[in-house]
Amino acid sequence: MGLLIGMDIGGTNIVCGLVDEEGRLMNKIKKTTEAHKGSEYVFDKIQSMIKELLQLSDVPLTDISAIGAGTPGFIDPVRGVTLFAGNLKWKDVPTAEEIRKRTGIPAFIDNDVRMYAYGEAVRGAAQGYEHVLGITIGTGLAAAVVNNGELYYGGGYMAGEIGHFTFPEHIPYVCGCGMTGCLETVASATGMARQAKDLLRGGRVSVLQEWFKDTSIDHLTAADVSRAYDLGDPVAVEVMNHTGRLLGRGLAYAVTMYSPDMIVIGGGGALAGERLFAPMREQLKQSVYSGYWERLAIATAQNIDDAGIIGSALSAGKRAATR
Amino acid sequence: MGLLIGMDIGGTNIVCGLVDEEGRLMNKIKKTTEAHKGSEYVFDKIQSMIKELLQLSDVPLTDISAIGAGTPGFIDPVRGVTLFAGNLKWKDVPTAEEIRKRTGIPAFIDNDVRMYAYGEAVRGAAQGYEHVLGITIGTGLAAAVVNNGELYYGGGYMAGEIGHFTFPEHIPYVCGCGMTGCLETVASATGMARQAKDLLRGGRVSVLQEWFKDTSIDHLTAADVSRAYDLGDPVAVEVMNHTGRLLGRGLAYAVTMYSPDMIVIGGGGALAGERLFAPMREQLKQSVYSGYWERLAIATAQNIDDAGIIGSALSAGKRAATR
The missing domain is CATH 3.30.420.40 (ATPase, nucleotide binding domain)
Structure with a gap:
C-alpha cells in the first residue's frame, strides 16, 4: 500500500507522522494547533506540515497512498466530517475533504480514541x-x-x-x-x-x-x-x-x-x-x-504517544485499499 | 433460500417452527424438553418433531435448506457446540452436528437471546x-x-x-x-x-x-x-x-x-x-x-413468543447461503 501519513489533530497540538505499511513510525513533526484561528488556518497548517514531513523524510508526495487523521469529538468517518469537536470548536467540518483538496491524496478521518485503540490493536500492546x-x-x-x-x-x-x-x-x-x-x-x-x-x-x-x-x-x-x-x-x-x-x-x-x-x-x-x-x-x-x-x-499502551498516528495511518491505508 | 426450520431448545420446552424465507412462521409445534433424559433423548425428540412439523405442513424434507436452533447458555456458534447450558445440563454438546446427522440438513446453533434479538431485528419490532x-x-x-x-x-x-x-x-x-x-x-x-x-x-x-x-x-x-x-x-x-x-x-x-x-x-x-x-x-x-x-x-417485541424461532431460522438460512 506504499507509505502513509497519520495525524492526530488535538485541541492543543497537531502531530503528523510518516508511517510505513507495517505500521512503523518513520518520522513525525508536531506543531501547536491554534484552533482559535479557525479551521481554514488549521488545514493550511496541516498542508504545510505534510510538506515539511515529506521533505524531512526525503519522500515524494506520490509515494503516499493515504492520509488518516484522528480528531476528538463526534466524527462521521464515512462522510469524513467532524460533526462536533469541542476542543477545536469545530462543527460539521468536512475534515477529510479539506485535507484531500490540499494534498490530492485520499484522506480519511475518525475519532482520535478509536484511532488510538486501532493503533494498539494492530501494531501495539494488543497485537494478536x-x-x-x-x-x-x-x-x-x-x-x-x-x-x-x-x-x-x-x-x-x-x-x-x-x-x-x-x-x-x-x-x-x-x-x-x-x-x-x-x-x-x-x-x-x-x-x-x-x-x-x-x-x-x-x-x-x-x-x-x-x-x-x-x-x-x-x-x-x-x-x-x-x-x-x-x-x-x-x-x-x-x-x-x-x-x-x-x-x-x-x-x-x-x-x-x-x-x-x-x-x-x-x-x-x-x-x-x-x-x-x-x-x-x-x-x-x-x-x-x-x-x-x-x-x-x-x-x-505500547506506543503511548504514537498509537493514534499509527492507527490513523493504517486505518486510512486499509480504507483506501478497500474502497 | 427455500424453507427453513427454526427451533428454540429451552430447559422446559422445545418449540420447532417452519419459516419461509421472508421470516413468516407457517407452522409450529411444541413439546416438553425432558432434559433430564439426556441429550441423545432430546435430539431424537427433535428429529421426530421435525418430521411431525413437515408432515403437518405437507412439506418434504428436501424443501428445507437449513435448520437453526437457539439454546440457552454459552454457545460456540462457529463450531455449533453448546459449551454450557445450565437449564439443559449440557456441557460441550455438538448440537448442530447432532441435528444435521439426524436430518441431513445443514444445521446451525446460537444463543437463544441472540436469536431472539436477531428475529426482532430482521422481522420484528426493530425491523428497519x-x-x-x-x-x-x-x-x-x-x-x-x-x-x-x-x-x-x-x-x-x-x-x-x-x-x-x-x-x-x-x-x-x-x-x-x-x-x-x-x-x-x-x-x-x-x-x-x-x-x-x-x-x-x-x-x-x-x-x-x-x-x-x-x-x-x-x-x-x-x-x-x-x-x-x-x-x-x-x-x-x-x-x-x-x-x-x-x-x-x-x-x-x-x-x-x-x-x-x-x-x-x-x-x-x-x-x-x-x-x-x-x-x-x-x-x-x-x-x-x-x-x-x-x-x-x-x-x-413484536413476535413475543416466536422471535427466537424466526431468528434461528433466518440466521441459519443466511449462514447456509454464505458458507
Missing part, C-alpha cells in the same frame, strides 16, 4: 488479540473496541463513551455533558487533580499543601498526585484508590458488554501506572463475572 | 433499525446486539450479559454466577417475584398477603405482582419501580457502550409492560448522555 477494548485516560475518559481488526461504531458512530457512565452514589461532580456523576469527572487526569484539590480545600493534611503553599493549587496536576502517592501521602493514596476502584467498576460494565480479550490503557492519565491500575484491577475482578475475567489481559 | 439492542426479561436477564443484520459476539461469544451487571449498593442478592448484586437477581420475572416475597416476609401489608394466605408465597409469580400493581398495591408498586429503575440504570450503561437506535424488549417478564417500562424509561433518560437518548426508540 482478537477482541480489544482500548481506553484513554486524558482530559476525559473514552473507549473504543476493535474486533479482529474491525472498529465497533454503533449508531451515530457514538459507541464506547465510558467516560459518561454515571455513578451518582460515588461521584458528585457535574459533567460538561450536563449529567451529574460521570466517570470521567473522576477517572481522568483532570479528575484526579480535581479530587486532590477538593480534599486539600476541605482541609486535609497532605504534602501537596506544602508543595503548593506559594502557588495556587489550581495548578496541581495528576502528575503531582502520583509524586505525592510515592511518598505515601494519604490524600494522593485516597485519590488513586477511589479513582482506580470507580474505573474498575466502569470497566466491569464495559467488559460485560463487549467481552474483550485485552484491555489496553493509554493517555496521559495512564502514566499513573500501578498506583491507579492496582485498585482498578482488584475492583474489576470483583465486579465482573469470572468467565470474563479469566480470559482477560490488561496492558498499558 | 440499523443498531438494535435486544433484551429478554425471563428467568434471567440477557442482551444481544445486531448491527445492520450482523450479531455482535465478542470474545468467547460472551458479549452482552447485562444480567450480570452488578449494583452492590442496591441489590443484596447472591447470583447463581457467584457474584452479589447482579441485575438479573432483581430485573427478571424470578427477581420481581423474589422481591415481592421478601417484602411480604418482612411484614409489609399487601393484597398479595391475602391472595397467598392459603398457599405458600413460594408460588407467587411476576404475573401476581402485575395484578396487585393494577390494584395500587404498595408492595407491587415498590417492586415495579425499583426493578424498572435498576433496569434503566443497566440499560444506560449498555446504551453508552453500543449506541443502539432501538431497544426491543421481550421475554415473559416483559408482560409487566408499562408498569415496569415507565420507571425504566424515566431512569434511562436520566442516566444516559442526551445524544444517546435522542436517537433511541424503545419497543416491546
Whole structure:
C-alpha cells in the first residue's frame, strides 16, 4: 500500500507522522494547533506540515497512498466530517475533504480514541488479540473496541463513551455533558487533580499543601498526585484508590458488554501506572463475572504517544485499499 | 433460500417452527424438553418433531435448506457446540452436528437471546433499525446486539450479559454466577417475584398477603405482582419501580457502550409492560448522555413468543447461503 501519513489533530497540538505499511513510525513533526484561528488556518497548517514531513523524510508526495487523521469529538468517518469537536470548536467540518483538496491524496478521518485503540490493536500492546477494548485516560475518559481488526461504531458512530457512565452514589461532580456523576469527572487526569484539590480545600493534611503553599493549587496536576502517592501521602493514596476502584467498576460494565480479550490503557492519565491500575484491577475482578475475567489481559499502551498516528495511518491505508 | 426450520431448545420446552424465507412462521409445534433424559433423548425428540412439523405442513424434507436452533447458555456458534447450558445440563454438546446427522440438513446453533434479538431485528419490532439492542426479561436477564443484520459476539461469544451487571449498593442478592448484586437477581420475572416475597416476609401489608394466605408465597409469580400493581398495591408498586429503575440504570450503561437506535424488549417478564417500562424509561433518560437518548426508540417485541424461532431460522438460512 506504499507509505502513509497519520495525524492526530488535538485541541492543543497537531502531530503528523510518516508511517510505513507495517505500521512503523518513520518520522513525525508536531506543531501547536491554534484552533482559535479557525479551521481554514488549521488545514493550511496541516498542508504545510505534510510538506515539511515529506521533505524531512526525503519522500515524494506520490509515494503516499493515504492520509488518516484522528480528531476528538463526534466524527462521521464515512462522510469524513467532524460533526462536533469541542476542543477545536469545530462543527460539521468536512475534515477529510479539506485535507484531500490540499494534498490530492485520499484522506480519511475518525475519532482520535478509536484511532488510538486501532493503533494498539494492530501494531501495539494488543497485537494478536482478537477482541480489544482500548481506553484513554486524558482530559476525559473514552473507549473504543476493535474486533479482529474491525472498529465497533454503533449508531451515530457514538459507541464506547465510558467516560459518561454515571455513578451518582460515588461521584458528585457535574459533567460538561450536563449529567451529574460521570466517570470521567473522576477517572481522568483532570479528575484526579480535581479530587486532590477538593480534599486539600476541605482541609486535609497532605504534602501537596506544602508543595503548593506559594502557588495556587489550581495548578496541581495528576502528575503531582502520583509524586505525592510515592511518598505515601494519604490524600494522593485516597485519590488513586477511589479513582482506580470507580474505573474498575466502569470497566466491569464495559467488559460485560463487549467481552474483550485485552484491555489496553493509554493517555496521559495512564502514566499513573500501578498506583491507579492496582485498585482498578482488584475492583474489576470483583465486579465482573469470572468467565470474563479469566480470559482477560490488561496492558498499558505500547506506543503511548504514537498509537493514534499509527492507527490513523493504517486505518486510512486499509480504507483506501478497500474502497 | 427455500424453507427453513427454526427451533428454540429451552430447559422446559422445545418449540420447532417452519419459516419461509421472508421470516413468516407457517407452522409450529411444541413439546416438553425432558432434559433430564439426556441429550441423545432430546435430539431424537427433535428429529421426530421435525418430521411431525413437515408432515403437518405437507412439506418434504428436501424443501428445507437449513435448520437453526437457539439454546440457552454459552454457545460456540462457529463450531455449533453448546459449551454450557445450565437449564439443559449440557456441557460441550455438538448440537448442530447432532441435528444435521439426524436430518441431513445443514444445521446451525446460537444463543437463544441472540436469536431472539436477531428475529426482532430482521422481522420484528426493530425491523428497519440499523443498531438494535435486544433484551429478554425471563428467568434471567440477557442482551444481544445486531448491527445492520450482523450479531455482535465478542470474545468467547460472551458479549452482552447485562444480567450480570452488578449494583452492590442496591441489590443484596447472591447470583447463581457467584457474584452479589447482579441485575438479573432483581430485573427478571424470578427477581420481581423474589422481591415481592421478601417484602411480604418482612411484614409489609399487601393484597398479595391475602391472595397467598392459603398457599405458600413460594408460588407467587411476576404475573401476581402485575395484578396487585393494577390494584395500587404498595408492595407491587415498590417492586415495579425499583426493578424498572435498576433496569434503566443497566440499560444506560449498555446504551453508552453500543449506541443502539432501538431497544426491543421481550421475554415473559416483559408482560409487566408499562408498569415496569415507565420507571425504566424515566431512569434511562436520566442516566444516559442526551445524544444517546435522542436517537433511541424503545419497543416491546413484536413476535413475543416466536422471535427466537424466526431468528434461528433466518440466521441459519443466511449462514447456509454464505458458507
